[in-house]
Amino acid sequence: MKPWDEIDLGRTLVGGTPYTETLKQMEEVFCRGMLLGYPTGDPSNAIHPHRYKSGWKEYDYSAHPFWLFDEWCSFTGRTWIMLLNEGIPPTEMLWIMHYEGWYEKETIPLLKLALATQYRGGFYGGRGPYIFTHPNHLGLVYRNSVVGTFRQFTARDEICNTKTGEKMGQHICWGGMLV
Numbered sequence: 001m002k003p004w005d006e007i008d009l010g011r012t013l014v015g016g017t018p019y020t021e022t023l024k025q026m027e028e029v030f031c032r033g034m035l036l037g038y039p040t041g042d043p044s045n046a047i048h049p050h051r052y053k054s055g056w057k058e059y060d061y062s063a064h065p066f067w068l069f070d071e072w073c074s075f076t077g078r079t080w081i082m083l084l085n086e087g088i089p090p091t092e093m094l095w096i097m098h099y100e101g102w103y104e105k106e107t108i109p110l111l112k113l114a115l116a117t118q119y120r121g122g123f124y125g126g127r128g129p130y131i132f133t134h135p136n137h138l139g140l141v142y143r144n145s146v147v148g149t150f151r152q153f154t155a156r157d158e159i160c161n162t163k164t165g166e167k168m169g170q171h172i173c174w175g176g177m178l179v
Helices: 004-010 019-035 105-121
Strands: 058-061 066-072 074-086 088-103 139-149 152-161 165-177
Touching: 004 139, 019 058, 019 066, 019 074, 019 088, 019 105, 058 139, 105 139, 105 152
Parallel strands: none
Antiparallel strands: 058 066, 066 074, 074 088, 088 165, 139 152, 152 165
8 A cells, every 4th residue: 555545545536436446437537538549540539729729739538527638739738637517617627647748750650559559558657658669660669667656657758769779759747636
């Protein structure tokens, strides 16, 4: 048991659901929602230009009682999970993730594969697996270093050329529960 778990014993968050169960539900919503977003490249998944920020894109996913909203541009982004309230827009922000960095264009297909692979397997710092390669992208390796859990975390991922050692992109990521 982690030190904060004792504090959360008996605490409820959403509709009387125990806090630790709510965390697990939100983590599942994050992984399902994010898998259907950026990594898929499927235009039917409602990724579209941001309604308020020029040059940004946005995506949202709902799984009652949660709403996930992801927004990003070429170098930074944020993902929120909010509580859905019947009949009114989501108002209570429960969880947030910030990320910033860059990737060279030719690494994006490997990045999307790494993210999709991890989202199918569970939360790992909001990004991809510890290490990932793919036979269609020989000479590139994706790595992710994570401290913490869904509740509070930091992560740093990167893609490197295995032949030259050159870093071809990286992101730093941090976030966690707000309540």
